[in-house]
Amino acid sequence: MTAFPDIAATPAELIDHRAVGRSLEAPFYTSPEFFDLDVAAIFAEHWIFVATEAELPEPGDYVTITLGSYSIVVVRDDDENLRSFHNICRHRGARILEQERGSVGNIVCGYHKWTYGTDGTLLHAPSQPQGFDPGCFGLKPVHVRSVAGLVFVCLAERPPSDFPDVAARIEPYLLPHQLRGAKVAAQIDVVEEGNWKLVMENNRECYHCDGHPELLRSFFPTYGYTEENLPPRLRPAHERYLQVDAELRQTCQRLGLPYELIEELDNRATGFRIQRDALNLAGESFTADGKVACRTLLGDFPTPRLGHLALHLQPNSWFHFVSDHAITFAVLPLAADRTLLRTTWLVHPDAEAGVDYDLDVLLAVWTATNEQDAELVGRAQRGIGSPAYEPGPYAPTEYQVEAFCNWYITRLRAHLTR
Numbered sequence: 456m457t458a459f460p461d462i463a464a465t466p467a468e469l470i471d472h473r474a475v476g477r478s479l480e481a482p483f484y485t486s487p488e489f490f491d492l493d494v495a496a497i498f499a500e501h502w503i504f505v506a507t508e509a510e511l512p513e514p515g516d517y518v519t520i521t522l523g524s525y526s527i528v529v530v531r532d533d534d535e536n537l538r539s540f541h542n543i544c545r546h547r548g549a550r551i552l553e554q555e556r557g558s559v560g561n562i563v564c565g566y567h568k569w570t571y572g573t574d575g576t577l578l579h580a581p582s583q584p585q586g587f588d589p590g591c592f593g594l595k596p597v598h599v600r601s602v603a604g605l606v607f608v609c610l611a612e613r614p615p616s617d618f619p620d621v622a623a624r625i626e627p628y629l630l631p632h633q634l635r636g637a638k639v640a641a642q643i644d645v646v647e648e649g650n651w652k653l654v655m656e657n658n659r660e661c662y663h664c665d666g667h668p669e670l671l672r673s674f675f676p677t678y679g680y681t682e683e684n685l686p687p688r689l690r691p692a693h694e695r696y697l698q699v700d701a702e703l704r705q706t707c708q709r710l711g712l713p714y715e716l717i718e719e720l721d722n723r724a725t726g727f728r729i730q731r732d733a734l735n736l737a738g739e740s741f742t743a744d745g746k747v748a749c750r751t752l753l754g755d756f757p758t759p760r761l762g763h764l765a766l767h768l769q770p771n772s773w774f775h776f777v778s779d780h781a782i783t784f785a786v787l788p789l790a791a792d793r794t795l796l797r798t799t800w801l802v803h804p805d806a807e808a809g810v811d812y813d814l815d816v817l818l819a820v821w822t823a824t825n826e827q828d829a830e831l832v833g834r835a836q837r838g839i840g841s842p843a844y845e846p847g848p849y850a851p852t853e854y855q856v857e858a859f860c861n862w863y864i865t866r867l868r869a870h871l872t873r
């Protein structure tokens with residue numbers, strides 16, 4: 456019997472031979488060829504979470520985002536609508552905005568000063584001959600849309616048609632947190648030494664959660680287990696979870712907050728999972744004692760004890776919404792073995808650091824958790840780089856990792872047969 460993959464296997468062959476229930480073959484995580492395929496088939500074809508509206512409160516505010524070799528701009532235009540463009544000048548192609556974020560009146564290319572409005576129209580091109588039509592040289596648009604204050608872009612000409620359905624189903628969960636007008640308390644970028652899929656896979660399971668002592672004070676370690684596969688050591692935690700979750704359900708029913716799990720991770724273009732779930736200790740937030748980190752709650756919540764609303768989206772994001780803050784996580788691929796994880800903490804617009812919240816307390820749990828996860832992702836990448844690596848089996852509690860890989864392989868197949 457010959458081992459698979461042989462060293463000459465093409466991406467199409469590797470995709471065809473993917474063993475269900477096992478981690479992917481090494482080239483998926485290590486080869487530049489797969490990296491380029493991932494950018495083309497996944498990041499250029501799907502809705503990608505890139506920012507929060509809170510980062511762009513005023514007309515002219517912009518962020519630039521790198522997705523593989525693409526650079527795009529998301530800007531709030533003069534009419535306060537979100538717009539997105541390829542960050543490329545229509546004259547001779549120069550990168551226009553070089554900063555990660557800022558504020559502009561117009562978008563001006565620094566090379567020969569072609570000047571675009573925040574709606575992308577070319578307003579001025581110096582010294583062009585008569586007959587030059589600026590209408591032919593607007594910035595190339597990118598699809599952009601906000602879902603309850605979370606900003607998504609899609610580079611495809613025709614974006615996946617199921618996104619409006621997903622947006623409509625998750626909005627009732629998200630809107631009560633009123634993220635559109637929220638304030639950015641902090642944003643931290645971590646460059647992880649691993650393929651973007653390892654960052655996503657690591658997020659999709661709590662099999663490794665013993666490595667998160669700070670998180671596990673408030674987060675139930677039973678996450679992802681069922682009654683059938685729950686390890687005996689987690690029984691007491693599970694009993695407590697069932698009790699506080701029943702209380703949380705009642706609170707949600709009283710307040711009209713949607714609660715139920717919806718899980719459609721790998722049967723659609725925009726795979727997603729959403730659920731409100733209980734937290735341990737005080738049950739309010741991700742802190743050492745489970746109490747709120749910010750005394751001004753988001754939205755109009757009458758109680759801080761709302762557990763956490765967790766949202767997972769394919770291909771590149773996850774979110775935790777608690778009563779006093781929200782944390783968004785965007786996974787942006789840099790190279791086959793390097794990935795940017797951008798984490799953003801949002802609070803009520805009136806909340807003041809040092810008065811309503813202590814920034815260190817607000818950031819403590821997820822900065823520690825991210826650092827621990829970055830170490831695990833680097834460790835996985837280093838191991839997979841050895842010729843001796845072979846795909847290993849997922850445990851039942853890793854079902855969301857399998858769902859992610861299944862979604863990913865399905866999307867690659869769809870791309871290659873198009």
Ligand code: 3BY
Binds near residue numbers: 661
């Ligand atoms: O962030 C998440 O959704 C999951 C659960 C806990 C940490 N991570 C595995």
Ligand code: FES
Binds near residue numbers: 549
């Ligand atoms: Fe932008 Fe010339 S390349 S103005």
Ligand code: FE
Binds near residue numbers: 657824
């Ligand atoms: Fe983790």
